[in-house]
Amino acid sequence: MQEQIEKIKAEVEAFDLNGSEAHAEAYRLKFLVRKGVIATLFDELKSVPKEEKGSVGKMLNDLKRFAEQKLESAKAATSNAPAEESLIDLTLTGRRQFLGAEHPVQKVLSDMKRIFYGMGFTLRSGPEIELDDYNFTKLNFPAGHPARDMQDTFFIRKSESGKGESGKDDVVLRTHTSPVQVRTMLSEKPPIRVICPGKVYRNEAVSARSYCVFHQIEGLYVDTGVTFADLKATIYSFAKQMFGSEVKLRFRPSYFPFTEPSAETDVSCYICGGKGCKVCKQSGWLEILGCGMVHPNVLRNCGIDPEIYSGYAFGMGVERTAMLRYGVDDIRVFFENDVRMLSQFE
Numbered sequence: 001m002q003e004q005i006e007k008i009k010a011e012v013e014a015f016d017l018n019g020s021e022a023h024a025e026a027y028r029l030k031f032l033v034r035k036g037v038i039a040t041l042f043d044e045l046k047s048v049p050k051e052e053k054g055s056v057g058k059m060l061n062d063l064k065r066f067a068e069q070k071l072e073s074a075k076a077a078t079s080n081a082p083a084e085e086s087l088i089d090l091t092l093t094g095r096r097q098f099l100g101a102e103h104p105v106q107k108v109l110s111d112m113k114r115i116f117y118g119m120g121f122t123l124r125s126g127p128e129i130e131l132d133d134y135n136f137t138k139l140n141f142p143a144g145h146p147a148r149d150m151q152d153t154f155f156i157r158k159s160e161s162g163k164g165e166s167g168k169d170d171v172v173l174r175t176h177t178s179p180v181q182v183r184t185m186l187s188e189k190p191p192i193r194v195i196c197p198g199k200v201y202r203n204e205a206v207s208a209r210s211y212c213v214f215h216q217i218e219g220l221y222v223d224t225g226v227t228f229a230d231l232k233a234t235i236y237s238f239a240k241q242m243f244g245s246e247v248k249l250r251f252r253p254s255y256f257p258f259t260e261p262s263a264e265t266d267v268s269c270y271i272c273g274g275k276g277c278k279v280c281k282q283s284g285w286l287e288i289l290g291c292g293m294v295h296p297n298v299l300r301n302c303g304i305d306p307e308i309y310s311g312y313a314f315g316m317g318v319e320r321t322a323m324l325r326y327g328v329d330d331i332r333v334f335f336e337n338d339v340r341m342l343s344q345f346e
């Protein structure tokens with residue numbers, strides 16, 4: 001009897017449960033059920049001589065407990081590692097990782113910034129919700145001046161008088177980046193050489209060519225003895241790096257309340273090389289920016305003495321260049337953020 005018990009114990013030990021339920025069930029049926037091997041041994045206990053019953057009975061009980069524990073711990077192990085085999089299919093192809101990429105407008109803006117950094121300009125920024133005073137008045141657009149209508153404005157707070165109720169200033173969504181010039185001149189002393197990129201807002205009819213929000217980059221240089229020649233040289237250097245060393249420039253007289261004299265700058269069309277094409281409407285030229293010498297009134301409004309200092313400023317749109325560079329013919333796609341469009345710029 002003892003021998004038999006040892007033999008069964010060896011069998012129990014050797015039985016490979018292998019973490020699978022089928023193996024566990026076969027094991028249970030063999031050793032642990034009513035008619036299983038161990039129960040049968042218990043039946044045979046009757047025929048064991050009296051004096052041995054105690055020790056054989058203990059051996060049997062130990063065997064039973066040992067067999068049960070083996071099954072328990074095998075079950076615990078399987079439930080801790082749930083269905084590893086069935087859920088993970090190592091033969092499946094991997095899931096594609098979607099990588100973000102710079103938005104085309106930001107790409108163009110980055111290029112512009114990089115060129116100006118190379119010329120010693122540093123970055124300034126200002127709020128998109130701006131005081132009327134900084135967006136207009138200090139830039140030499142007096143209250144009621146018709147030039148205010150040049151830029152269709154979204155008002156956040158507006159009063160009849162131009163001075164809001166309780167005497168507070170009107171508040172607008174900035175219509176251009178020029179108020180950052182004002183903020184910079186009010187808080188810093190010349191020499192000032194900064195660029196100010198950012199979003200601007202205009203209350204215009206939305207179309208393929210214009211949208212209610214777009215990006216501008218502003219430049220400002222104030223020091224002693226700054227002349228229009230400095231302005232031209234800076235714009236020239238920028239345009240050659242941005243659009244190609246072959247481009248020609250043209251400065252047309254223009255008007256901005258905050259610069260005098262003022263100009264609009266065209267580059268020779270870098271699509272057709274100036275011969276005339278659909279993009280430049282056969283003119284051979286593309287308008288890229290507005291610029292001029294900072295108006296003495298603006299310097300004075302910002303606490304800088306125009307008898308000592310002079311400066312130039314320029315401002316340009318970013319989307320238009322992005323449209324030309326990437327052949328996008330509707331400005332609105334830049335703001336819809338459709339991944340099918342954006343993923344082309346990865």
Ligand code: PHE
Nearest residue numbers: 176178290291292313314315
């Ligand atoms: N702020 C002007 C605009 O939005 C552009 C500009 C900037 C013109 C600086 C001259 C100097 O139209």
